Amino acid sequence: MVGSAAGQISVEIELDQQQFLPGEPLPVAVRITNLSGQPLRLGEDNDWLGISIEGQGNRVVRQLGELPVYGPFTLESSQRATRRLDVAPYFELTRQGRYRMQATVRIAAWDREFVSPPVGFDIITGARLWEREFGVPAAEPGAPPVMRKYILQEANYLKRNLRLYLRITDPSETQILRVLPLGPIVSFANPQPQLDGDSNLHLLFQNGRTTCAYYVIRPDGEIAVRQTWEIVPGSRPRLSFDNAGRVVVVGGVRRYAPTDLPPSLSGSPPQNPGPATNSPPGS
Structure with missing residues (x-):
């Protein structure tokens, strides 16, 4: 089941810039806000946080490896946590064009997923x-x-x-x-x-x-x-x-x-x- 961004968990992606060369570091900040009224235990496996990227024509960008997102922590109610990572080494971002990225937070105990709004960026050639x-x-x-x-x-x-x-x-x-x-x-x-x-x-x-x-x-x-x-x-x-x-x-x-x-x-x-x-x- 996919949760609403306005529901129990809010997920957002932030980029410092919107244009990147192929192979350039692509740092991402995933901000997670706990609105559930109870503490959440996150980061206990590599499946709790996922990133998906689509190119033009809804082409799914191939993922090259597992994102390094493991690291257990507790997110108290009404608090926000930020997970930062460079996604460039883990996706095949070699083609020039417009892309969009989304983050998904999975709460296994609830059997629910919470998806961020898409964020756009461009791969350019200098x-x-x-x-x-x-x-x-x-x-x-x-x-x-x-x-x-x-x-x-x-x-x-x-x-x-x-x-x-x-x-x-x-x-x-x-x-x-x-x-x-x-x-x-x-x-x-x-x-x-x-x-x-x-x-x-x-x-x-x-x-x-x-x-x-x-x-x-x-x-x-x-x-x-x-x-x-x-x-x-x-x-x-x-x-x-x-x-x-x-x-x-x-x-x-x-x-x-x-x-x-x-x-x-x-x-x-x-x-x-x-x-x-x-x-x-x-x-």
Whole structure:
């Protein structure tokens, strides 16, 4: 039996955004409100919460794996709980188009299901700005390197804001290994990508009127370095190489921020314009 959203249990889905690239994390917040007048015991198996997704023409999107929803908890009457999860790895969301998603909460003791109103979102394809194949050492000594590909793409989020993404795939692009949203990018300046000797991607791009974002991203998609640089009169940040062949940022002024990786020391003074070496920690 399917329960009404206005009945004993209220179920809602919330998305932080409505547009995603194929393979991009798709975080979902499922909000459950207990209006039954009694405590509910939830999360005691993997069947208590389900997600279903349909594409255009009511096409059911294939589910690739079991959602990790196990985790017992008690929801008191008149209280609300939120279960957060990334559904992207568990559904075949590779086609461009419009989709709708619903959540279903199952109360086994009542033999009832409560379904959320549908929430719409789009899978989009971004404009390709740059790509480069690279190799990473194989696990077995003497074996040839494993080849991968970095792809920089920009997407026009809500037709107002350009955002930059990095995709890491196999050379044929049939396997998406990682999709990283890197933030806003201005339309009038091209990003500056550069690989170092360890196949780390160094990336500098303008994300505001006078600010640039600098990233160092490892071949597995982990962010090793994240910094903010300022454009100042007569000095603009750019990537270069030092005498040792390391990729460095030259020009501009470093601006320390809470989002820095590795974290910056509190109250660190700004750097003067000039070169700064930014090798990933441990390299």
